[in-house]
Amino acid sequence: MTLNFSYSFPALRGIQANKEFYTVICPLRLIPKIFLFDEEEIPPEHRAQRLMNKSRIPEIANYILENPKEYVFSSLTASVDGELNFQSISEENSDIGNLTISLDSKFLINDGQHRRAAIEEALKISPDLGNESISVVFFHDRGLKRSQQIFSDLNRHAVNTTSSIGILYDHRDQFALLTKDIISSIPLLERYTDKEKVSLSKNSPKLFALNHIFNTNCRLIGKKKGELLSEQERSFILEFWTVLVESIPEWKLVLNKEISPRELRQNCIAAHGVFLEAVGIVGHYLYVNMPTTWRDFIKKFHKIDWNRDNKIDWLGRAYGPTGRINKTNETIHLTSNLIKCKLGLDLTESEREIEIRFLEGQKIEV
Template sequence: MNMNFSYNFPAIKGVQASKDFYTVICPLRLIPKIFLFDEEEIPAEHRAQRLMNKSRIPEITNYILENPKDYVFSSLTASVDGEMSFHPYSEEFKDIGRLTISLDSKFLINDGQHRRAAIEEALKISPELGDESISVVFFHDRGLLRSQQLFADLNRHAVNTTSSIGILYEHRDQLALVTKNLITEVPLLERYTDKEKVSLSKNSPKLFALNHIFNTNCRLLGKKKGELISDQEKQYIKEFWEIFCDSILEWGLVLKKEMSPRELRATSIAAHGVFLEAVGIVGYSLFSKYPTQWKSYLKQLSNIDWSRDNKSDWLGRAYGPTGRINKTNETVQLTANLIKVKLGLSLTDYELQMETRFMEGNRVGA
């Protein structure tokens, strides 16, 4: 190998399955140059597993640009088809040295192509990021014959964190912070919110999942994760939940330990995410149209029958013919529609259209 035509990296050598691999620190400015990504040039047998979801790239790019002082990335993992050699710095430390890779080698990312693309976009806007670095794990793979199996093995045991855990560990997003603060301030939520799970088992001692409260707040303000929240909106969320919790009589029974969460979950829709998010939609309408009267409307929730036995109201909306709770955007909206009607609120044109389709479907199925 001609040393004048090669990449040289300080590296640490490791061994897995009797095969060497190398971890290097690579300046961000080199990432787009080393790891070219042209799907047309990647063989089909590799390309199929690596089609990028391009909608993810702006999100990751913005994460870098908006958090220049505390962003963090895990290592990229890549296969190398080409000449490689490792040169230890000393006899005493044989696993620390310099990794040399020929310039005509082919690199194929096994894990991290979205990060690579986001880094490239971020560098276009903030070139100074080029002096920062990321760790890269290289596997020598002649002909890229192992790349498919590497991809499969790297993702086989990957377990995504739940959305509740993501909210719990989020310290930048305003809506996540407001939601977590809310839970500490409202006794019912503090005691009966599961901060890890996204859905609760029938025997869970909790009433709510953190992600359900977060999603309800999104609907309550008509906002998405990452959007700014005004002080007025923060105050509205707090006051809304305080009145909301006092207006659901069954929740009060749970708080007094006169009813268990398990019993409430089995007998009422008021212990399920479809209900929470539906009330969030109603709350958004109240906040928008009745800024001075919304509290009196919200308190009327105490007059509504939330029991599963109330099939004339909730069958086909909050749950299906088998009695199973079914939370989709459609069922959340249909549940919200009926709550609005019961509170004496008008429906939007879109909501009226949904009601028409719902009624027509019920007539056909009758």
């Protein structure tokens, strides 16, 4: 069959579940023109995919634009509602050939709608990207139920990587690079940081999770992942960790193998992410307000009772009534509030508001 008005792609043919599918290489400039996605506010049961999270698009588009020689995209997967015709180049190479798709076909992206939208935005800023390409896997559309099933199957076994793994494998972000440098340069962190998990089991031989150290670094100077670091900020963060490690006796006990990481996590809040990120908030306050004397305040940490049995200080802040450590933005701030008070530092207006709400809640419970 000859399709007079059609798209034509060099393609590879494959078989899955006794059904043909095709992998093609598509120029980026064609992506916004031929691939559509279902954005209508209609009930989920009548859509073939989830609604797009538009807040993700600028981040992905910037990733392309900021890394024009390094960006990597996996294949798009799409269903085609229309006529497809595959012509092999020869009998010997029957699965290599040319795929033609009728021009009036409808394309529905089953996997990759955010990449597709980001490509469109990137092309507006850098049209030259249109000459580059992306692989696309085509399935023949057999109706809404089949398209929904494809979406479900593609996502059924998808497992997101942990944020710690993302940081470990990131060789571009300055915060990620600095965090890994700090860990490798400080023996306690090098030995007792889990570089894969985001939370530690009670029997873990580690003290810290990589993502907690990363988040603490972000809080220390009030910046986010992807932002640039000045040399002054880099130097401060590195020195901060050096001073902090020397100022917490409980950490030294673990380093000297006098107690195990498990024992420390059971008995001390200083072995948990809520503590680290709270310290990041305190450190940021010192960085901004006490640029020459901040070390003196951190050295006072050895005088603070970090024991979980110290319920007067930490119950309701670092952990709840059951004794379970609870790391939320609120508990991080409540923990940092108390640390600041113990160091003789003033609370900011927003911190005072958090403290007032907490104290009022304590009165109600009593």
